[in-house]
Amino acid sequence: MVAERTFIAIKPDGVQRGLIGEILGRFERKGFKLIALKQIIPSRELAEKHYGIHREKPFFSGLVDFITSGPVVAMVLEGDGVITSARTLIGATKPLEANPGTIRGDLAVNIGRNVIHGSDGPDTSAFEIGLWFQPSEINNWSPSDQIWRVESE
Numbered sequence: 141m142v143a144e145r146t147f148i149a150i151k152p153d154g155v156q157r158g159l160i161g162e163i164l165g166r167f168e169r170k171g172f173k174l175i176a177l178k179q180i181i182p183s184r185e186l187a188e189k190h191y192g193i194h195r196e197k198p199f200f201s202g203l204v205d206f207i208t209s210g211p212v213v214a215m216v217l218e219g220d221g222v223i224t225s226a227r228t229l230i231g232a233t234k235p236l237e238a239n240p241g242t243i244r245g246d247l248a249v250n251i252g253r254n255v256i257h258g259s260d261g262p263d264t265s266a267f268e269i270g271l272w273f274q275p276s277e278i279n280n281w282s283p284s285d286q287i288w289r290v291e292s293e
């Protein structure tokens with residue numbers, strides 16, 4: 141059985157503001173397994189597919205302009221419950237409403253510059269991982285402390 145996976149991307153504002161290490165560190169410290177990581181300037185085609193669900197929204201073209209404006213740091217994380225937990229660590233879409241302690245709550249103020257993307261469910265994560273990564277870019281590996289990462293009482 142394939143373990144649960146999620147797609148996370150540090151958006152161009154997070155990269156430009158020098159927040160890659162800060163953001164990566166939060167997921168690393170939490171204990172999720174990083175199985176893919178790359179920096180990429182997304183094409184318009186990739187960005188439009190990624191945000192396809194928002195195609196009809198008034199902010200769509202601005203969102204695509206922004207996400208293609210510079211490097212994005214894309215990654216795949218693996219672990220039980222990682223999709224929901226990563227969304228919790230990320231915080232609410234509107235940074236001013238995101239709780240302190242979350243990435244957006246601590247590091248952002250503007251909804252259009254909210255530093256990070258995370259998949260919102262299993263179907264989205266499968267779609268987004270396939271969109272951003274080739275299978276050969278994803279590493280299957282077993283952390284030496286794997287026994288501590290699984291849920292137990």
Ligand code: IDP
Pocket residue numbers: 194199203232233251252253254256257258260
């Ligand atoms: P999410 O990133 O928390 O999943 P979504 O509703 O999926 O939020 O929206 C995708 C991205 O589109 C948001 O992260 C944000 O950058 C941008 N966005 C969403 N709503 C607005 C808006 O009303 N104005 C400008 N940008 C928006």
Ligand code: MG
Pocket residue numbers: 260
């Ligand atoms: Mg979303």
